[in-house]
Each structure stands twice: as C-alpha cells, then as structure tokens.
Amino acid sequence: MDAGRENDRSPGDTIAAHLREEILSGRRVGGERLVEETIAKGFGVSRVPVREALAQLEAEGFVTTVRYRGATVSTTLHKDNRELLEVRHGLEVLAAQLAARNRGGSVADELARVVERARDCGGGSPADRSGARSFHDLIAIASGNDQLREMLAGVNRRVEWGLGDDPDATVHDHAALASAILGGAPVQAGFLMDEHLRRDEADT
Incomplete structure (x- = not known):
C-alpha cells in the first residue's frame, strides 16, 4: 500500500489492519482475548477506534464477541x-x-x-x-x-x-x-x- 493511501486510513482502519495481520500470521491465536484497553494503550488512542476496528474484524470473520468475555480471535476463521x-x-x-x-x-x-x-x-x-x-x-x-x-x-x-x-x-x-x-x-x-x-x- 502506498503512503498516500496509508495516510488516508482512519485510526480504526489502521488498528484493524494491524490486528488482521497479527491473526493471519499466527501471532494471535484462536480464542485469544482482544482487550480494548490494552489495544488502545498500545496505539495511544481512545477505545472508540478500537471498538470500530473490532467491529470491522468481526464483520470479516476474524473476531467473535463472546458474552462476558468481549472480543476474541475467531476459532473458525x-x-x-x-x-x-x-x-x-x-x-x-x-x-x-x-x-x-x-x-x-x-x-x-x-x-x-x-x-x-x-x-x-x-x-x-x-x-x-x-x-x-x-x-x-x-x-x-x-x-x-x-x-x-x-x-x-x-x-x-x-x-x-x-x-x-x-x-x-x-x-x-x-x-x-x-x-x-x-x-x-x-x-x-x-x-x-x-x-x-x-x-x-x-x-x-
């Protein structure tokens, strides 16, 4: 991706791309929790773009929202x-x-x-x-x-x-x-x- 398109990304898109790459590479495994607060701190943002990223990844099948646990990496991706x-x-x-x-x-x-x-x-x-x-x-x-x-x-x-x-x-x-x-x-x-x-x- 060129620098211009990279700069056009919203914070949520950037976080989603990063998490997607980690899941595809195996650095995040099925069932692993994706804690909003931890991710937000890692990117230096509020929880809002993190929630946007997780919603995007859930729509793509990368993430599953589990009751009482929050977002986790999909085990059936x-x-x-x-x-x-x-x-x-x-x-x-x-x-x-x-x-x-x-x-x-x-x-x-x-x-x-x-x-x-x-x-x-x-x-x-x-x-x-x-x-x-x-x-x-x-x-x-x-x-x-x-x-x-x-x-x-x-x-x-x-x-x-x-x-x-x-x-x-x-x-x-x-x-x-x-x-x-x-x-x-x-x-x-x-x-x-x-x-x-x-x-x-x-x-x-």
Whole structure:
C-alpha cells in the first residue's frame, strides 16, 4: 500500500489492519482475548477506534464477541473462509453466465473498454484499477440481478483479504471474460470465470 493511501486510513482502519495481520500470521491465536484497553494503550488512542476496528474484524470473520468475555480471535476463521470462497465461487460463475445472457447489459461499454485496454497493453501490464467500479462488480451489474449483486458484495467484503493477486493473469482473464460476456456466450463465460477464480483461490 502506498503512503498516500496509508495516510488516508482512519485510526480504526489502521488498528484493524494491524490486528488482521497479527491473526493471519499466527501471532494471535484462536480464542485469544482482544482487550480494548490494552489495544488502545498500545496505539495511544481512545477505545472508540478500537471498538470500530473490532467491529470491522468481526464483520470479516476474524473476531467473535463472546458474552462476558468481549472480543476474541475467531476459532473458525479458516473454515469459514473456505466455505465463503465456495459460496463466492458459485455466485461469481452465475453472475458471469447471466451477464453473458444480457450481453453486458447496462455496462457493456465499460466491459468493452476492459477488452480494449488489454489489447493496448498487450495483456502484460497490471489490471486497470482506475475506474470507480471493479471488474467483478461490473459483471454483477451486467447480470441484471440486484439480489445476486448484493449477496456477492457481502461475501466479497469478508474474503477479499485472502484472495491472490496476479496482475498479468488478471488482465488476460478479465479481457477473455469480458469478450465472452459481450459475445453472449454464457457457457464460455461461466467456464472462464470458474478458471479465473480457481487461480485466484489457489494463491490464498
């Protein structure tokens, strides 16, 4: 993460990122208590941003609030993440198939630009991240199913921290997917999304 984005973080986001990294690295183990006062002292802040951080981590599945004990590190984090990835996988494939049936729907022009950018850079530069909407969100919009889009957004918020990121492969995958969607090929789009996600999940 660049310094500019780091400086834009709220105290709660900074604390959440730090605790998340400690949990993922194993420095904080399942069942360990996360004492607000201790964490607040360590960061030199009040308990308010600590509570915000713990609420964020609980929403992501890292933390569990136990009655009379407060917040503790989740004991089922990895199991929960595997299950969420399975759910995400199925929803993303369905979204790609529906998007292809709609030939990109209301975001067809944006998907066409994904293909054009890949051609311009020869498929060898990092995926474009300058747009307001991510590629996967574009596909969810293109599906025309608002319920599916909402479900995907909720799942992705909980698993995005654990997904792999191979920029070169992402450019190629996104362009191929966009082409299949714009070409109205739901079977091909579903297959390409499945392959793309398998590579993504293999890096977790």
